[in-house]
Amino acid sequence: xxxxxxxxxxxxxxxxxxxxxxxxxxxxxxxxxxxxxxxxxxxxxxxxxxxxxxxxxxxxxxxxxxxxxxxxxxxxxxxxxxxxxxxxxxxxxxxxxxxxxxxxxxxxxxxxxxxxxxxxxxxxxxxxxxxxxxxxxxxxxxxxxxxxxxxxxxxxxxxxxxxxxxxxxxxxxxxxxx
Numbered sequence: 718x719x720x721x722x723x724x725x726x727x728x729x730x731x732x733x734x735x736x737x738x739x740x741x742x743x744x745x746x747x748x749x750x751x752x753x754x755x756x757x758x759x760x761x762x763x764x765x766x767x768x769x770x771x772x773x774x775x776x777x778x779x780x781x782x783x784x785x786x787x788x789x790x791x792x793x794x795x796x797x798x799x800x801x802x803x804x805x806x807x808x809x810x811x812x813x814x815x816x817x818x819x820x821x822x823x824x825x826x827x828x829x830x831x832x833x834x835x836x837x838x839x840x841x842x843x844x845x846x847x848x849x850x851x852x853x854x855x856x857x858x859x860x861x862x863x864x865x866x867x868x869x870x871x872x873x874x875x876x877x878x879x880x881x882x883x884x885x886x887x888x889x890x891x892x893x894x895x
Contacts, residue, residue, distance in 0.1 A: 718795045719865050724802055731872045736856035741881035743888035747773045751870065752800060752844055755863035756837055761822060764840045765863055766827035771874055776885050777868035778789065792864060812835040 719727070723743075741747045749771050757763040789796045833840050844858050859871025 718798055719868065721806075721860075723865050724799065724806070726866055727761070727862045727868040728803070728806070728872055731859065731861045731869040733857060733859050733873055733876060735848055735856070735858040736876070736880075737857050740884055741773045741776070741877055742754065743776060743885045745775050748855060750853065751859055751873065752856065753859045753861050753866055753869055754837065754840055754844065755861050755866055757832070757867075758863055762834055762836060764833045764835060764837055766831045766833060766840065766844070767828050767866060768831070771870060773874070773877065776889075796867060796871075799868060800871060803868070803875070807875075812823065 722872055737749050739747070751767075751769055751771060753767040755767075757765055768777050796819050841858075841860065848858060857870055857873060859873050861872075
């Protein structure tokens with residue numbers, strides 16, 4: 718399990734370099750592809766690229782304790798504790814956690830890893846150029862911390878929720894569901 722300082726560091730240093738063109742669908746599942754780059758600890762000129770998917774299940778209207786029902790499928794056994802720490806940290810900072818009432822369920826698929834012998838800047842630019850060239854609307858490019866990379870994925874997921882929340886709430890209200 719990561720210490721609060723490690724979680725804080727991962728939250729502060731994670732950057733979404735390119736976010737997907739779409740938001741979380743209100744009435745269906747949404748899949749995002751990600752490529753997460755991170756420098757290997759204590760190894761100069763070695764960059765790890767993790768490639769995978771995050772699936773946001775369709776939002777559900779839940780009871781006020783909804784964050785206890787958020788499921789983290791496919792993550793390691795300590796993910797629940799890290800998720801709860803992240804929620805508590807955001808709450809203590811006065812962040813609006815209203816999006817949790819929708820009870821998003823995240824499922825991380827299989828993650829593939831590759832080590833590249835190059836600079837972080839060069840790898841970053843290559844990945845960004847590749848996504849510009851291919852035009853993949855569902856791919857995110859994330860720069861994070863190697864040993865706390867799942868926190869980087871969770872931060873990306875939270876940011877997608879925050880960007881989708883207003884649209885999702887509008888859709889629910891328009892259909893008279895909230």
